Amino acid sequence: MKKEIIINSIEDTIALGEKLGKELNKNMVVCLEGDLGAGKTTFTKGIGKGLDICEIINSPTFVIMKIYNGRLPLYHLDVYRLDNESGDDYLIEYFEAGGVSVIEWADNISDLLPADFLKISIFDMGDKMRKFVFESTGYIYDLLLERVEL
Numbered sequence: 001m002k003k004e005i006i007i008n009s010i011e012d013t014i015a016l017g018e019k020l021g022k023e024l025n026k027n028m029v030v031c032l033e034g035d036l037g038a039g040k041t042t043f044t045k046g047i048g049k050g051l052d053i054c055e056i057i058n059s060p061t062f063v064i065m066k067i068y069n070g071r072l073p074l075y076h077l078d079v080y081r082l083d084n085e086s087g088d089d090y091l092i093e094y095f096e097a098g099g100v101s102v103i104e105w106a107d108n109i110s111d112l113l114p115a116d117f118l119k120i121s122i123f124d125m126g127d128k129m130r131k132f133v134f135e136s137t138g139y140i141y142d143l144l145l146e147r148v149e150l
């Protein structure tokens with residue numbers, strides 16, 4: 001299933017993330033694509049809100065992963081510096097560890113991803129406008145995507 005949503009402010013990016021965060025269940029994997037500065041980390045801040053995380057979510061680029069505790073644990077990964085050959089197979093443990101995984105630049109580790117996940121591509125349309133393209137595979141993620149709207 002595919003869905004596109006265009007938004008015009010940082011606040012709306014966070015609000016959209018929050019809507020998604022409220023619908024996420026354990027062991028769900030959300031893959032975020034988009035150029036540098038597209039809004040992947042900003043969107044993740046919204047997901048954190050939806051998961052009732054109080055801590056401030058910042059980019060995990062230099063540490064690869066940060067864990068936050070909310071309604072469910074959030075495993076926030078940024079795999080910008082990794083690739084399929086960099087030997088990071090341990091990361092797959094997190095995808096089934098009972099929390100929610102949000103992965104920036106997930107395409108870089110395509111070999112490690114589970115069969116089904118929600119993929120979100122963010123496009124900078126100029127100024128504060130962003131196009132979000134949601135793509136789901138599998139029944140669980142199709143149902144999830146049906147419930148995500150701004």
Ligand SMILES: Nc1ncnc2c1ncn2[C@@H]1O[C@H](COP(=O)(O)OP(=O)(O)OP(=O)(O)O)[C@@H](O)[C@H]1O
Binds near residue numbers: 010
């Ligand atoms: N509608 C919007 N949604 C999200 N960010 C926006 C929006 N409009 C402007 N911005 C700006 O774009 C930038 C997005 O930064 P962010 O760190 O979220 O991007 P990113 O995709 O995670 O980048 P990186 O690839 O470096 O991790 C911020 O400076 C933010 O202020």
Ligand SMILES: [Mg+2]
Binds near residue numbers: 040041042059078104
């Ligand atoms: Mg980021």
